[in-house]
Amino acid sequence: MPVEEREINILKHRLVPEHTIMKDEDVKELLEKFNISINQLPKILNTDPVVKAIGAKVGDVLKIVRNSPTAGKTTYYRLVSKEVA
Amino acid sequence: MIRSIDFSLMSPAMIKKLAAVEITKAELYDNDGFPLEGGVMDPRLGVIDPGLRCRTCGLTMGSCFGHFGYVELVRPVIHVLYSKLIHKILRMTCHSCGRVIATSPTASVKKCGYCGAENKPVRFEKPYTFYDGETQLTPTDIRAILEKIPDSDLPALGISGGRPEWLIITLLPIPPVIMRPSITLETGERSEDDLTHKMVDIIRINQRLKENIEIGAPDFIISDMWELLQYHVATFYDNELSGIPAARHRSGRPLKTLADRLKSKEGRFRQNLAGKRVNFSARTVISPDPCISINEVGVPLVIAKELTIPVTVTENNIEAVRALIMNTPAWPSVNYIIRPDGKKKKVAPDNKEEISKEIAPGYIVERHLQNNDIVLFNRQPSLHRMSIMAHRVRVTPWRTFTLNVSVVAPYNADFDGDEMNLHVLQTEEARAEASLLMEVQKHIRSPRFGGPIIGCEQDHISGCYILTADDTVVPRETAFCLLSEIGVVADLPAKKTITGKELFSELLPKGLNIEFKSKAGNKVIIRDGKLIEGRIDTKAIGRETGKLIDVIEKEYGPDEAHKFIDRVSLLGIKWLERTGFTIGLDDIELPPDATDAIKARIAEAEAAVNSLIENYRAGKIDLLAGLSASQSLERHILKVLAKESVEDIGKIVNNAFKDNCAIRMARSGARGSMTHIIQLSAVVGQARMLGERIHRGYRGRTLSHFAVGDLSPAAHGFIVHGFKTGLSPFEFFFDAISGRESLMDKSLRTRHSGYLERRLMNALQDLKIEYDGTIRDNRNVIIQFVPGEDMIDPAKSDWGTLDVRAIVQSVLR
Numbered sequence: 001m002p003v004e005e006r007e008i009n010i011l012k013h014r015l016v017p018e019h020t021i022m023k024d025e026d027v028k029e030l031l032e033k034f035n036i037s038i039n040q041l042p043k044i045l046n047t048d049p050v051v052k053a054i055g056a057k058v059g060d061v062l063k064i065v066r067n068s069p070t071a072g073k074t075t076y077y078r079l080v081s082k083e084v085a
Numbered sequence: 086m087i088r089s090i091d092f093s094l095m096s097p098a099m100i101k102k103l104a105a106v107e108i109t110k111a112e113l114y115d116n117d118g119f120p121l122e123g124g125v126m127d128p129r130l131g132v133i134d135p136g137l138r139c140r141t142c143g144l145t146m147g148s149c150f151g152h153f154g155y156v157e158l159v160r161p162v163i164h165v166l167y168s169k170l171i172h173k174i175l176r177m178t179c180h181s182c183g184r185v186i187a188t189s190p191t192a193s194v195k196k197c198g199y200c201g202a203e204n205k206p207v208r209f210e211k212p213y214t215f216y217d218g219e220t221q222l223t224p225t226d227i228r229a230i231l232e233k234i235p236d237s238d239l240p241a242l243g244i245s246g247g248r249p250e251w252l253i254i255t256l257l258p259i260p261p262v263i264m265r266p267s268i269t270l271e272t273g274e275r276s277e278d279d280l281t282h283k284m285v286d287i288i289r290i291n292q293r294l295k296e297n298i299e300i301g302a303p304d305f306i307i308s309d310m311w312e313l314l315q316y317h318v319a320t321f322y323d324n325e326l327s328g329i330p331a332a333r334h335r336s337g338r339p340l341k342t343l344a345d346r347l348k349s350k351e352g353r354f355r356q357n358l359a360g361k362r363v364n365f366s367a368r369t370v371i372s373p374d375p376c377i378s379i380n381e382v383g384v385p386l387v388i389a390k391e392l393t394i395p396v397t398v399t400e401n402n403i404e405a406v407r408a409l410i411m412n413t414p415a416w417p418s419v420n421y422i423i424r425p426d427g428k429k430k431k432v433a434p435d436n437k438e439e440i441s442k443e444i445a446p447g448y449i450v451e452r453h454l455q456n457n458d459i460v461l462f463n464r465q466p467s468l469h470r471m472s473i474m475a476h477r478v479r480v481t482p483w484r485t486f487t488l489n490v491s492v493v494a495p496y497n498a499d500f501d502g503d504e505m506n507l508h509v510l511q512t513e514e515a516r517a518e519a520s521l522l523m524e525v526q527k528h529i530r531s532p533r534f535g536g537p538i539i540g541c542e543q544d545h546i547s548g549c550y551i552l553t554a555d556d557t558v559v560p561r562e563t564a565f566c567l568l569s570e571i572g573v574v575a576d577l578p579a580k581k582t583i584t585g586k587e588l589f590s591e592l593l594p595k596g597l598n599i600e601f602k603s604k605a606g607n608k609v610i611i612r613d614g615k616l617i618e619g620r621i622d623t624k625a626i627g628r629e630t631g632k633l634i635d636v637i638e639k640e641y642g643p644d645e646a647h648k649f650i651d652r653v654s655l656l657g658i659k660w661l662e663r664t665g666f667t668i669g670l671d672d673i674e675l676p677p678d679a680t681d682a683i684k685a686r687i688a689e690a691e692a693a694v695n696s697l698i699e700n701y702r703a704g705k706i707d708l709l710a711g712l713s714a715s716q717s718l719e720r721h722i723l724k725v726l727a728k729e730s731v732e733d734i735g736k737i738v739n740n741a742f743k744d745n746c747a748i749r750m751a752r753s754g755a756r757g758s759m760t761h762i763i764q765l766s767a768v769v770g771q772a773r774m775l776g777e778r779i780h781r782g783y784r785g786r787t788l789s790h791f792a793v794g795d796l797s798p799a800a801h802g803f804i805v806h807g808f809k810t811g812l813s814p815f816e817f818f819f820d821a822i823s824g825r826e827s828l829m830d831k832s833l834r835t836r837h838s839g840y841l842e843r844r845l846m847n848a849l850q851d852l853k854i855e856y857d858g859t860i861r862d863n864r865n866v867i868i869q870f871v872p873g874e875d876m877i878d879p880a881k882s883d884w885g886t887l888d889v890r891a892i893v894q895s896v897l898r
Contacts, residue, residue: 040864040866040867068875070886076874
C-alpha cells in the first residue's frame with residue numbers, strides 16, 4: 001500500500017526529516033565536490049522504512065535535510081545499500 | 086610483498102620443515118657447561134651469547150631471530166586449547182565413516198546416514214578427557230576418527246585451511262632459545278626460563294614412555310605415563326587450566342607458560358603491544374602552588390637535570406652552548422653531545438673543556454630542561470583532551486611537580502598523593518604545535534559545554550567576594566602593595582583610600598563592558614573595565630560559571646583570560662592573607678529566636694503532615710494524576726517536609742546569620758552551600774532512599790520502635806536536629822541510609838560512565854576532520870559532511886551555540 005494511503009504516513013511525522021532521491025547529475029556533482037567514489041558515502045539500508053516509503057532503489061543517493069537547533073537546516077547524503085548478511 | 090595472512094593450524098609436516106633440529110635429550114648442558122646438541126638449549130636453535138654466530142643461519146645475536154626445533158611424541162596428545170573444538174567435531178561426525186552427520190554439536194544423531202553405524206554421544210571432561218559412552222577415547226583413537234573426515238566435509242564443520250587431525254599433537258614445536266633466555270646468577274649458576282623447564286619435563290617423560298613401551302611394560306604403566314605426558318604438554322600451553330593442578334617450580338611457584346605470557350593486563354598484548362614505555366618523560370607526586378601561573382609546572386631540579394632537549398649547534402649559538410657545557414655538573418648544562426656521525430658522548434666535569442673545544446656547527450647537544458621550556462603534562466585516566474596540556478617549565482628545588490590550583494579541574498587532580506606524568510618535546514615542530522594547540526590557556530573553554538573549565542576556586546572566590554564588598558576600603562599604600570604582590574603595575578587614583586571595587590578593577594581588561602546577575606541575584610555592572618556595582622562571586626570568576634572569565638576569553642582571547650585567572654586568583658588569596666579568614670563552630674551558631682522560629686516551623690509542618698495522614702485515613706486525600714492514594718499521600722508529605730518547610734527554614738537561617746566566614750563561603754559559592762549551613766545549624770531534613778521517604782525495614786514500619794503503619798515524619802526518616810546539635814539514634818540510622826545510598830550511587834555511576842567513555846573512544850578513535858571539512862574514518866568513508874552538522878567548534882562556542890544577538894550588538898555599539 002502506498003504511504004499516502006496508510007493510516008500513519010511516516011513521511012509526515014515531525015521526527016522524520018525530508019528525504020529526496022537525487023538526480024544522477026546531482027550525485028555526480030556531489031561526488032566531484034568531495035572527490036570521492038560512491039561507496040564512500042554514508043549508507044542507508046534499502047529496508048529502511050523511509051527508503052521503502054519514497055520508493056528509492058539500491059544505488060540511489062538520498063538527500064536528507066534535517067532541522068538543527070544550532071544550524072537551522074543541515075543536509076546529509078546517504079547511499080541506499082543492500083544489507084550484507 | 087605480503088598480500089594476505091592466513092591463520093590456520095600448522096601441520097606436522099610444516100613443523101618438521103620449519104625446525105632446525107630434532108630435540109631428543111632432556112639434559113641441557115654437558116659436563117663442561119656447553120649446550121648439548123639435541124638438548125633443549127641446542128646451539129642450532131639460535132644464539133643467545135653476544136659475539137657468537139648462529140649455527141643455523143650464521144647471524145649474530147640481535148639479528149638472528151632464532152629457530153624452532155621439534156620433539157616427536159611417542160604417543161599423541163590433545164592440544165588443550167582446541168579440546169572444545171575437538172569435542173564439537175567428535176559429536177558432529179560418524180566415528181566409523183568420518184562423514185558429518187549432525188548439523189550442530191548439540192543435535193543428537195545416533196545412526197549414521199551414510200554407513201548406518203551407531204554412534205554414541207561423546208562426553209567431554211575438562212580439560213582433555215573424552216569418553217565414547219563409557220570407554221575413554223585415547224588421543225590415538227580420536228586422531229583415527231578425525232583422519233577419516235573427508236576434505237569435502239570440512240567446510241560443513243567450519244574448518245578451512247587445515248586437517249582436523251592436526252588438532253592432535255604428534256610433533257611438538259620447540260620454541261627458539263631467544264624467547265626463553267637463561268639467566269646467569271652472580272654465583273655463576275645458570276637459571277633457566279620457565280618454558281625451558283617445562284620442555285625438559287615433556288622430553289623426560291616422553292623418553293621414559295618410549296623406554297617403557299620398548300621393554301613391553303604393562304598397559305596401566307603406559308597409560309599412566311601417557312596421561313602424564315598429556316598433562317605436561319597441556320600445561321606447556323596453559324598453566325591455569327581448570328580441573329588440573331598448575332605445574333609448579335621447585336620453590337612452589339606456578340610456572341609461567343605460553344598462555345600466561347600473552348593474556349591479561351601484564352600479558353604481551355596489553356603490556357607490550359598496546360602500550361609502550363616512553364623516553365624523555367618523568368612522573369612524580371603533585372603539589373599545589375598558587376603563585377605560579379596556570380600554564381606553568383614546577384619541575385624538581387633533579388628531574389630537570391635528567392630530562393634533555395636536543396639542540397643543534399650553529400654558528401649563532403655555539404658560544405651559548407659552550408657556556409652551558411662548561412657549567413657541568415651544575416644546572417643548567419649538557420648531558421650528552423652527539424657528533425655528526427651519530428656517536429654519543431657523555432659530558433663529565435673532567436672532559437668538559439675538551440668537549441667544549443670539540444663542538445662545531447652540526448653537533449647536537451642534549452641540554453637540560455630550562456625555565457620556560459614547553460612540556461606536556463598529563464594525569465591518568467586521560468578521559469578528555471584537557472587531560473594532556475602543554476605547560477611552561479619552572480625549575481624548583483623540591484621533589485614534586487607543582488601546579489596552579491586553578492588547573493587541577495581539567496586534570497581532575499587533587500593533592501592527596503596523585504602522581505602526574507611529564508613529557509619533554511624533542512623537535513621544534515612538536516614544540517610549535519604544542520604551543521599553538523595544547524597550552525593551558527587554549528583549553529580554558531571546554532569543548533564539552535562551551536564554557537570555561539578553568540576558573541577560580543574556593544579561597545580565590547572568598548577573597549574577591551570580601552574585597553569587592555561595598556564597604557571595603559584599603560589605604561593607597563596597601564593597595565599598591567597588594568597589586569605588586571600579584572605582579573600588576575597600576576596607576577591608582579590619587580586618593581588616600583582605594584575601594585575594593587577599584588582595586589579589583591585594575592585586573593579587568595580596558596574597555597570591558599558587561600552586566601550580569603551575581604549568585605545572590607544582584608546586578609553586577611562593569612563599564613569600561615571598572616567594576617561599578619555588585620560583588621564578585623562564583624558567577625563572576627568561578628569555574629564553569631564565571632561570566633567574567635567567559636567574556637574575557639571570548640572578547641580578549643585566551644592569553645588575556647589566562648592573565649586574568651592568574652591575577653584574580655592570587656588577589657583573592659593575598660586579600661585573605663591580609664584580612665584573615667577562618668571558620669569555626671561559632672559560625673554556625675543560630676541565635677535563640679531563630680532556633681525557636683525553626684522549631685515552630687517544624688511543628689507546623691508535622692501538624693500539616695498529621696492532618697494529611699488523617700485525611701488519607703478518612704479517604705479524603707487529593708489524588709494526584711496517575712498515583713494511588715498512598716502514593717499521593719507520600720507525594721504530599723514529601724512536598725510539605727522536604728520542600729516547603731526547608732524553604733522557609735532556609736529563609737529563617739539566611740536572615741538569622743550575619744556575615745561570617747562560613748556564610749560568606751556559602752553565599753559567594755566558594756565552598757559549601759546554604760543547604761549545608763542549614764543542615765549544620767538547624768535541621769538535616771528528610772532522609773531519602775530512591776527519591777522517597779524511607780520505607781524499608783520491617784513489615785509496615787522502618788524500625789521495631791515504631792508502631793506498625795505509623796506514617797508520621799519521625800518514623801520515616803525526617804531528621805529534626807542539625808549536625809551541630811547532634812542526631813538522635815533513629816535519625817542517625819536514617820541519615821546513614823541516605824548516606825550509603827549516595828555512596829553506592831556514586832561508585833556505580835563512575836564505573837558505568839568510565840566504561841561508556843571507553844567504548845565511545847574505541848568507536849570514534851579513527852574519525853578525523855579532513856581539510857575539506859568532511860569527517861571521515863580510516864576507510865576514508867564520510868561520516869559527516871559538515872563538522873557537527875553546524876560547523877560550530879564547541880571549544881570556541883558560547884555554550885554550544887553561536888550568540889548571534891551578542892555579536893550583532895557588539896558590532897553596532
